[in-house]
Each structure stands twice: as structure tokens, then as C-alpha cells.
Amino acid sequence: MAVKFKIPTIPSTVNKTIRFPADLVNEVEKLIQGQNCTFSAFVIAATQAAVEDLQKQEKKNPH
Secondary structure (H helix, E strand, O other): OOOOOOOOOOOOOOOOOOOOOHHHHHHHHHHHOOOOOOHHHHHHHHHHHHHHHHHHHHHHOOO
């Protein structure tokens, strides 16, 4: 069975200005150095992982 190619869509985005502690920015930049990853992409992925983790916790322990 052939897999059908689907053209990916770019999700809509919203600009948000947030402040990070300088040491955290430095740590993230060290982690992504030499990787095919931007600071924004790292923050988005980390935030998504945190949201998913919190949602799982909520399902296990609803208020």
C-alpha cells in the first residue's frame, strides 16, 4: 500500500515577548549549538513537552 504524500501546513503563530534568565538562554544556546535547531524551535518543543506532561498528570489526578 502506497503512502500518500500530504503537503504539510505551517501552523499559525503568535508573537509573544517573554523574558528569560540570561543563564537559561546561555544553557539553551549551548545545547543547540551545531544542531539544526533554533532557539525558538527549542522553546516551542520544550513547552509542548511540558504541556503534554501536565495533561497526562491531570488525567491521572483530576481535581
